[in-house]
Amino acid sequence: MQDHEQMPETALAWHREGRGAVLATVIETWGSAPRPVGGQLVISGDAELQGSVSGGCVEGAVVAEAIDALDDGKARVLEFGVADEEAFAVGLACGGRIRVMVEPIGGAMPEAMLAELVEARAARRPVAYCVNTQTWQRQLLDRDDPKVADRFRMDRSGIEEDGETFVAIHNPPLRMMIVGAVHIAQPLVAMARLAGYDPTLVDPREAFGSDARFPGETILHEWPDEALQQIGLDARTAVVTLTHDPKLDDPAIKVALASEAFYLGCLGSTRTHAKRVARLTEAGLTEEQIARIHAPVGLDIGGKSPAEIAVSVMAQITQTLRKG
Known part of the structure; x- marks a missing residue:
């Protein structure tokens, strides 16, 4: 706030x-x-x-x-x-x-x-x-x-x-939409709150997005594209996709790229991202739109553990917000 x-x-x-x-x-x-x-x-x-x-x-x-x-x-x-x-x-x-x-x-x-x-x-x-x-x-x-x-x-x-x-x-309060209630999301949610963001987890898989794994957090079990459209993404919103599943990540990416969200980062290796780019291109997205994606997500600090990867993601989001 x-x-x-x-x-x-x-x-x-x-x-x-x-x-x-x-x-x-x-x-x-x-x-x-x-x-x-x-x-x-x-x-x-x-x-x-x-x-x-x-x-x-x-x-x-x-x-x-x-x-x-x-x-x-x-x-x-x-x-x-x-x-x-x-x-x-x-x-x-x-x-x-x-x-x-x-x-x-x-x-x-x-x-x-x-x-x-x-x-x-x-x-x-x-x-x-x-x-x-x-x-x-x-x-x-x-x-x-x-x-x-x-x-x-x-x-x-x-x-x-x-x-x-x-x-x-x-400025409106900062928000972070995290698609995929996976292990990396646990430290990322905590870091986002510390950095002044209001995080929301989106994952239709209720076994992943459970209160037991994310106590006290806002968790939406809708399909990611539907959830993001309902919430509305503006210039004070960051979106991070973490599922590795094109059925979940790709629809969310398309919604984010059609919005004013200031940051879109997607988990996955360089090879995984190349496949993602091919799918998005085939779906009609332009090269300029796809270039907005930060992938592999996060700054290259050599992070290995979920917490270290979350640090790199948070650092890249901050860099994008403050430096454009």
Whole structure:
């Protein structure tokens, strides 16, 4: 989940309930600041809190400013650092500094813009919230806008080179679809979760995709192509096929290649992949489409065990996500 988690949704709900709502967002950090850029806190009119901008050390000061912002409807930027006596009082004397943007909903930040942001997040549509902290002009940009394309790829919110414009990247949560509940899938699911992905296993063979082998995981027993079509694959989804069985892997590969999935990796040797390419070509897929497949799956790190192979797969997925 993103650093901002469900804070925009909470702020919109509280505002519409008449409770008042202020969004506080970390826009810059230096040194030992405990929360990253993009971290958010929502404050209601009666000082109820959800989220965090500092792990607790500046929340009190931010809440006080948020209540004032609800009264006057104005946004403001707060800075806490070692040179600021107030910063020592709230616990940043170890060298950390942060800047926090405070925006009252329905005042400085229009309800309609927040609603549009929340709608985009619900639809898994990547969106960037851009605000000039001097003029307080705001706009929402999509991931194809060249001004923010690199930020989307790196999941990097922050201040632009002009020193005034803050860009909050709202990427959908990352997902990983794993076709084939085989031995390699066990460490891969665990690693995917650690890396911030929401993994789903797809295997119609219930003996493979069992709760006993994958406790607590989401397991779909439909045919892979049907499952992937039902879920829908977007630009924040990685697909890995592991079954070695063309009856299961090939239909899933075709669905993935027809989607915006940012990664498709397929288990199998070079010889196995050559046969796969021949089948896909005969089925009408183009050379350009087939070239999107990472096979043999994973970076060549010499991995032998299932866990080592899972490491190589996770590394290649990360490389593709971050470097394109």
